[in-house]
Amino acid sequence: MLPVIALVGRPNVGKSTLFNRLTRSRDAIVADYEGLTRDRKYGEGRQGDSAYIVIDTGGISGDEEGIDAKMASQSLAAIDEADAVFFIVDARAGLTSADEMIADHLRRQGKAAWLVMNKVDTVDPDSAASEFYSLGLGDPHPIAAAHGRGVRALIEEALHEF
Ligand code: GDP
Ligand code: MG
Secondary structure, three states, rough: OOOEEEEEEEOOOHHHHHHHHOOOOOOOOOOOOOOOOOOEEEEEOOOOOOOOEEOOOOOOOOOOOHHHHHHHHHHHHHHHHHOOOEEEEEEOOOOOHHHHHHHHHHHHHHOEEEEEEEEOOOOOOOHHHHHHHHHHHOOOEEEEOOOOOOOHHHHHHHHOOO
16 A cells, blocks of 8 residues: 555645646546545655655635535545645645644644645745744645645655655
8 A cells, every 4th residue: 555645724725736746637546545435536646666645635624514514524534544644734825723723633633744835936935934833733844836846855755754
């Protein structure tokens, strides 16, 4: 079984953009991986000799109802089946209460979590990073998923842990 990385965060932080980059838009079907539910979006990626599975999720906004509640519960299920989580926050939008809620959940689960600060093409990464330290998940990893900046360093560091 390949290592499984779940992409988690609020809607619009760039999870799907990162998913496409990590899987090189190959949108691979991973029907062969037993134990993974098919109602989330799975893709396979590769970095050097290491292959991995990425799960895209709908997002957690913190005030879910109806369809949103379903998306959020799928995000929680994705966290559950992942070996590691990339928790994505938006450098441009800054820290939100939904981010704090997700961070709390990750800490309670004790899952290996990388705090990923996306959209650093729009702001100064160092000043944007400062407010995210309060999430208690360590250094934010700066990326710009839309342009690929920082993505390789992130996945290499994460894969190194497996
Ligand atoms: P999701 O809802 O978390 O899956 O977010 P999406 O991947 O759909 O992206 C939401 C919006 O953010 C889209 O308009 C993307 O083009 C934009 N976006 C994603 N990554 C970046 C980035 O690195 N820089 C900038 N400036 N915009 C981005
Ligand atoms: Mg998405």
